[in-house]
Amino acid sequence: MNWPRVKTILIFMFLVVDIMLLASIIVPSVGLSRIPQETIEKTCEVLAQRGIEIPPEVIPARRENMGIVELYNIWPESSAIAGKLLGDGFLADGPVYKNGTKTLFLGESEFNYENTSAKKTIAHELIEIGIDVRENLYEEGEFSLRTWQTIKGKKIFESEIYASKADSTINISGYWIFPDRENGVIINTPDTLLDVTGVLIDFINNPLREDKVKITSVEIGYSAGMVYRDTAHKLVSVSPTYKISTSTGSYYMYDALSGNFLYACKNGKIIY
Amino acid sequence: MKKEIAKNCILTLLIFICVFLFYKIWFSEKLWSSDYNFFAALWGNSPAVTDTSSSIEDILQPKQIIFSGSGKRFISAKGEAGFENYYDKVKSVLGKISDKTKFSESAEEEMLSAVKSSSIIVDFGTVFGGEIGTYLGTYFPCERVKDVVISLNSSAVGKPVVYIRDQADSKVYKTAVDMPLDTLSSTVSKLLAENSGGNIPFAFELGFNKSDISEGSEITQNILLSSSILIDLTDVSAPGISLTPPTDIDLSASKLNTLLRQFGINKSTARKYIETNDDIIYIGGGSTLRISPSGTLEYTAGTEGPAIYDPSSKTALSSAVGNIFSYVRTVFRCFDLQSPALQISSDLVNLLGNTEEITINIDYYLNSVPVMVWENGHAITLTIKNGRLVSYKQQVCTITATDLVLTAGNMLQAVDSLYTSLPLEENEVAIVTDIFVAYSNEKTISWHAKIDGIGELILINKEATP
Numbered sequence: 192m193n194w195p196r197v198k199t200i201l202i203f204m205f206l207v208v209d210i211m212l213l214a215s216i217i218v219p220s221v222g223l224s225r226i227p228q229e230t231i232e233k234t235c236e237v238l239a240q241r242g243i244e245i246p247p248e249v250i251p252a253r254r255e256n257m258g259i260v261e262l263y264n265i266w267p268e269s270s271a272i273a274g275k276l277l278g279d280g281f282l283a284d285g286p287v288y289k290n291g292t293k294t295l296f297l298g299e300s301e302f303n304y305e306n307t308s309a310k311k312t313i314a315h316e317l318i319e320i321g322i323d324v325r326e327n328l329y330e331e332g333e334f335s336l337r338t339w340q341t342i343k344g345k346k347i348f349e350s351e352i353y354a355s356k357a358d359s360t361i362n363i364s365g366y367w368i369f370p371d372r373e374n375g376v377i378i379n380t381p382d383t384l385l386d387v388t389g390v391l392i393d394f395i396n397n398p399l400r401e402d403k404v405k406i407t408s409v410e411i412g413y414s415a416g417m418v419y420r421d422t423a424h425k426l427v428s429v430s431p432t433y434k435i436s437t438s439t440g441s442y443y444m445y446d447a448l449s450g451n452f453l454y455a456c457k458n459g460k461i462i463y
Numbered sequence: 464m465k466k467e468i469a470k471n472c473i474l475t476l477l478i479f480i481c482v483f484l485f486y487k488i489w490f491s492e493k494l495w496s497s498d499y500n501f502f503a504a505l506w507g508n509s510p511a512v513t514d515t516s517s518s519i520e521d522i523l524q525p526k527q528i529i530f531s532g533s534g535k536r537f538i539s540a541k542g543e544a545g546f547e548n549y550y551d552k553v554k555s556v557l558g559k560i561s562d563k564t565k566f567s568e569s570a571e572e573e574m575l576s577a578v579k580s581s582s583i584i585v586d587f588g589t590v591f592g593g594e595i596g597t598y599l600g601t602y603f604p605c606e607r608v609k610d611v612v613i614s615l616n617s618s619a620v621g622k623p624v625v626y627i628r629d630q631a632d633s634k635v636y637k638t639a640v641d642m643p644l645d646t647l648s649s650t651v652s653k654l655l656a657e658n659s660g661g662n663i664p665f666a667f668e669l670g671f672n673k674s675d676i677s678e679g680s681e682i683t684q685n686i687l688l689s690s691s692i693l694i695d696l697t698d699v700s701a702p703g704i705s706l707t708p709p710t711d712i713d714l715s716a717s718k719l720n721t722l723l724r725q726f727g728i729n730k731s732t733a734r735k736y737i738e739t740n741d742d743i744i745y746i747g748g749g750s751t752l753r754i755s756p757s758g759t760l761e762y763t764a765g766t767e768g769p770a771i772y773d774p775s776s777k778t779a780l781s782s783a784v785g786n787i788f789s790y791v792r793t794v795f796r797c798f799d800l801q802s803p804a805l806q807i808s809s810d811l812v813n814l815l816g817n818t819e820e821i822t823i824n825i826d827y828y829l830n831s832v833p834v835m836v837w838e839n840g841h842a843i844t845l846t847i848k849n850g851r852l853v854s855y856k857q858q859v860c861t862i863t864a865t866d867l868v869l870t871a872g873n874m875l876q877a878v879d880s881l882y883t884s885l886p887l888e889e890n891e892v893a894i895v896t897d898i899f900v901a902y903s904n905e906k907t908i909s910w911h912a913k914i915d916g917i918g919e920l921i922l923i924n925k926e927a928t929p
Contacts, residue, residue, distance in 0.1 A: 195466075195470070198467075198470045198471070205474065205478060209480050209481050213484060215488065216484065216488060259731075259732070259733075259734060267739040379731075382731060416734060416746065424736045424737055424739070425739060426735060426736055426737035428735045428736060429734075446732065449729065449748060
């Protein structure tokens with residue numbers, strides 16, 4: 192038997208088999224990581240037939256892997272959150288806490304913080320109270336800053352802070368989930384999200400939607416579900432969510448793991 | 464030579480790559496969810512298996528069996544020593560009845576007369592649909608059944624005679640069972656000689672089931688007792704109890720998966736919240752499951768809860784009972800607790816074809832005394848609509864007896880107090896369908912009465928006597 196020749200044939204055969212196997216792994220994963228353009232276009236057509244205008248480029252084609260995130264929240268411990276934001280030695284008067292030039296009002300789920308002798312920028316003041324805008328999404332104006340809490344670059348839609356500065360007074364207000372300890376954020380095993388095209392098709396039958404409407408954006412982020420923003424919880428779960436915004440200023444939230452409709456905001460009012 | 468070595472190396476490398484790629488293709492696909500505990504399932508100790516350990520027949524066992532004869536009575540309650548043995552004797556009689564058995568209508572007086580003499584009374588404690596007979600290996604020719612009388616005094620027939628009252632229209636049906644009377648009679652006689660504590664009369668035997676106590680009497684009573692109620696004149700006592708909630712309500716992943724799956728909530732998409740009072744809440748698919756540190760587990764369905772039974776199926780009753788008990792026991796298993804004795808305390812009728820909302824109550828029992836210490840009394844309350852679960856509330860705890868001895872007086876004292884507590888008009892009549900002692904807290908046992916058209920009412924509270 193001519194062994195050198197047999198080896199050459201075997202090398203050639205294994206090379207072909209390896210290439211085929213590699214292709215069978217790579218090709219589908221490339222295909223699976225994106226929604227086919229044809230599906231997106233068909234979805235736009237179906238929506239258009241039902242009076243919903245949506246440009247194809249608005250639909251995020253990339254398939255994301257995300258999981259539910261559990262955040263241990265310092266909020267229910269009012270004295271702990273006052274200590275975190277104002278420092279030690281604060282005085283409490285009902286929901287109002289004071290420490291020198293700093294005042295904190297704790298509402299049921301939102302807070303208002305004011306420092307009347309702020310010497311630093313808004314961003315620095317936010318860092319001082321534990322909100323590092325560099326780790327979150329933010330929009331900065333000349334005398335204002337809006338920031339959204341993020342997890343791995345994805346917004347928690349309800350967790351939003353607005354800060355403004357006038358002279359030496361900085362005012363910060365909004366809702367923010369302050370983890371109560373180190374490792375207070377638990378990210379569960381990620382799962383592939385439902386295709387947004389399926390959610391958009393479901394949106395057609397949403398009884399809350401306007402008859403004729405244009406979808407201006409579809410965002411992927413996290414939502415705590417509005418019901419649970421009203422009460423302070425020791426542990427808050429935020430789930431991957433699609434936020435469908437329309438030209439009228441309304442938006443509709445859908446759970447991206449189950450496809451369930453969560454809530455809508457129309458004319459500034461939350462509707463379930 | 465060097466060329467051959469290089470060829471060998473390349474070939475080996477290609478073979479390894481080939482094996483690796485095959486492995487990657489075959490094992491990279493997730494065939495089960497991340498929370499599935501493969502090893503637990505493999506070794507057979509997975510809590511993910513819903514508890515179906517008890518057969519429907521076990522669950523539907525009667526609440527008590529009453530043996531009568533020679534002026535004596537002996538009551539054996541479910542869960543007590545010897546009950547299973549007595550129930551086997553009952554089954555040997557009822558097992559002779561089938562849907563081919565011919566029944567004839569009987570006068571109620573004849574059945575009551577049979578109760579007074581040598582007989583066995585099988586009391587289910589609550590009203591079931593007649594189809595319950597199928598699951599007990601017998602046949603009941605009626606729409607609703609609560610109790611069955613086996614007369615052993617039928618000298619004319621020479622066989623046991625079974626009387627069944629249809630609770631739907633109060634008609635009584637009877638049939639003679641083809642089996643020797645002597646063996647059963649002597650068994651009952653022996654049992655009564657060994658166990659009887661005296662004669663405990665039924666309400667009808669004392670005339671408490673009629674407005675006029677005796678014929679022609681001018682004295683009338685407006686609180687009547689159902690004829691099948693036993694009037695026990697001895698003071699009732701029971702040990703105090705201690706209720707212990709689960710030590711940890713934050714369940715492990717596999718147990719939580721079992722619990723949530725039972726309620727139709729997908730663990731991988733469920734949101735978890737912990738409230739300031741340490742209640743843990745899971746929300747998924749619009750459904751909510753709340754577990755409090757006190758052991759209260761409360762489920763509210765979203766759009767559509769899990770199916771409990773098929774209203775169009777002839778097996779609706781058995782499916783409902785089987786699934787409900789499976790729910791209860793699975794909850795206990797998830798919390799690593801032993802389930803107390805359970806008994807359905809609501810009537811379970813008309814499930815077939817019923818699409819309306821129905822409420823079912825289940826009580827825990829300790830030594831045959833129901834534990835009714837919670838907000839609405841019952842340990843478990845569930846509502847079902849169109850065969851699907853709408854809500855479910857269970858008090859998860861273990862019940863142990865303490866050294867305290869609690870007393871609650873006797874039944875007549877309870878009935879007396881009923882006169883003062885019921886706001887009845889002069890000619891108004893209240894019919895007590897059941898009267899029993901139950902725990903109303905850990906240190907109190909109280910008399911409870913079910914009153915036709917009014918509902919449940921607590922009558923007498925007696926504080927614990929150490």
